[in-house]
Amino acid sequence: MKLVLASSSPRRRELLPLLGLPFEVIEPEVEELTTGDPREVVAANAELKARAGAGLAGPGATVLGADTDVVLNGLVLGKPADEAEARARLRSLAGRDHEVHSGVYVVGPAGARSGTEATTVGFRRLGDDEIDAYVATGEWRGRAGGYAVQGYGSSLIASVDGDLSNVIGLPLPLVARLVGDLQTS
Amino acid sequence: MKLVLASSSPRRRELLPLLGLPFEVIEPEVEELTTGDPREVVAANAELKARAGAGLAGPGATVLGADTDVVLNGLVLGKPADEAEARARLRSLAGRDHEVHSGVYVVGPAGARSGTEATTVGFRRLGDDEIDAYVATGEWRGRAGGYAVQGYGSSLIASVDGDLSNVIGLPLPLVARLVGDLQTS
Numbered sequence: 121m122k123l124v125l126a127s128s129s130p131r132r133r134e135l136l137p138l139l140g141l142p143f144e145v146i147e148p149e150v151e152e153l154t155t156g157d158p159r160e161v162v163a164a165n166a167e168l169k170a171r172a173g174a175g176l177a178g179p180g181a182t183v184l185g186a187d188t189d190v191v192l193n194g195l196v197l198g199k200p201a202d203e204a205e206a207r208a209r210l211r212s213l214a215g216r217d218h219e220v221h222s223g224v225y226v227v228g229p230a231g232a233r234s235g236t237e238a239t240t241v242g243f244r245r246l247g248d249d250e251i252d253a254y255v256a257t258g259e260w261r262g263r264a265g266g267y268a269v270q271g272y273g274s275s276l277i278a279s280v281d282g283d284l285s286n287v288i289g290l291p292l293p294l295v296a297r298l299v300g301d302l303q304t305s
Numbered sequence: 306m307k308l309v310l311a312s313s314s315p316r317r318r319e320l321l322p323l324l325g326l327p328f329e330v331i332e333p334e335v336e337e338l339t340t341g342d343p344r345e346v347v348a349a350n351a352e353l354k355a356r357a358g359a360g361l362a363g364p365g366a367t368v369l370g371a372d373t374d375v376v377l378n379g380l381v382l383g384k385p386a387d388e389a390e391a392r393a394r395l396r397s398l399a400g401r402d403h404e405v406h407s408g409v410y411v412v413g414p415a416g417a418r419s420g421t422e423a424t425t426v427g428f429r430r431l432g433d434d435e436i437d438a439y440v441a442t443g444e445w446r447g448r449a450g451g452y453a454v455q456g457y458g459s460s461l462i463a464s465v466d467g468d469l470s471n472v473i474g475l476p477l478p479l480v481a482r483l484v485g486d487l488q489t490s
Contacts, residue, residue, distance in 0.1 A: 274473050280462070
């Protein structure tokens with residue numbers, strides 16, 4: 121199987137080697153959906169990326185697209201634009217639970233498989249000084265939801281219910297299941 | 306405050322910058338306790354490291370020692386020696402909860418502060434092929450408990466109850482509280 125990851129996320133590239141399959145990376149440009157039911161949005165965006173990637177990769181390749189959204193009270197939280205937005209984001213996440221949704225879409229010669237994963241993450245209460253300290257690290261830049269659970273952001277977390285790799289940005293157990301299913305079909 | 310981290314753990318060095326204080330690292334050699342009540346063991350080892358570090362760092366320095374143990378059914382799980390041990394370790398962690406205990410000891414001109422942190426981590430059920438895939442990554446080498454929660458190990462996790470930075474190897478909220486307490490005393 122010639123596996124191609126259609127993603128510009130460094131986190132996805134770092135996690136995918138666990139599958140034990142060699143893979144290439146391409147970065148298709150797609151117009152992502154931004155509104156709608158979170159689960160449907162990540163599923164649709166994953167398919168958009170996989171199909172755009174398949175167009176670039178050519179026939180014979182099995183292409184993996186993924187999309188992750190951080191959702192608070194039903195609203196999708198994007199990437200903070202600046203420090204003020206990062207600060208406001210952390211303030212809204214502090215002391216409560218939010219959800220991380222990922223969509224995964226795999227398409228190749230053997231057909232297509234898709235799925236979604238959801239993990240509930242609880243932030244502890246945060247003081248203004250703690251929020252300032254986290255914002256000062258710059259770790260929030262380019263991160264959906266404004267934090268990195270595998271970095272300094274780990275110190276903001278009080279609970280995780282569900283797959284943790286999903287919160288980093290690629291739900292590996294789901295990916296392994298979908299890819300494995302295509303390999304044996 | 307001249308802060309010195311007395312630790313040879315790369316994870317602790319990576320997390321500590323969140324405090325926003327410049328720090329140095331020294332690696333004192335201490336004879337660590339390995340048996341006893343897990344909470345008392347990590348507390349005693351953190352103090353041993355901090356006091357040995359203080360001896361090396363000299364007067365004026367505030368020295369931070371930390372120790373982390375992974376505990377299953379009351380037994381401390383050390384670092385797996387080889388692949389067979391890593392495989393057995395994952396098999397014993399799969400499908401159940403374990404605890405991660407850290408001790409932190411900070412000593413300097415303003416006195417000493419200490420504390421412990423505990424986090425409960427739940428592994429999902431794992432198939433033999435999944436265990437083999439994780440062992441093949443080599444990520445378990447040198448890790449207490451035999452996994453890295455911030456890496457591929459994130460895909461083994463079904464739940465976390467408590468501070469996640471503690472599971473990486475340094476409970477940052479506790480460290481910030483103890484260091485801050487010494488700064489203002």
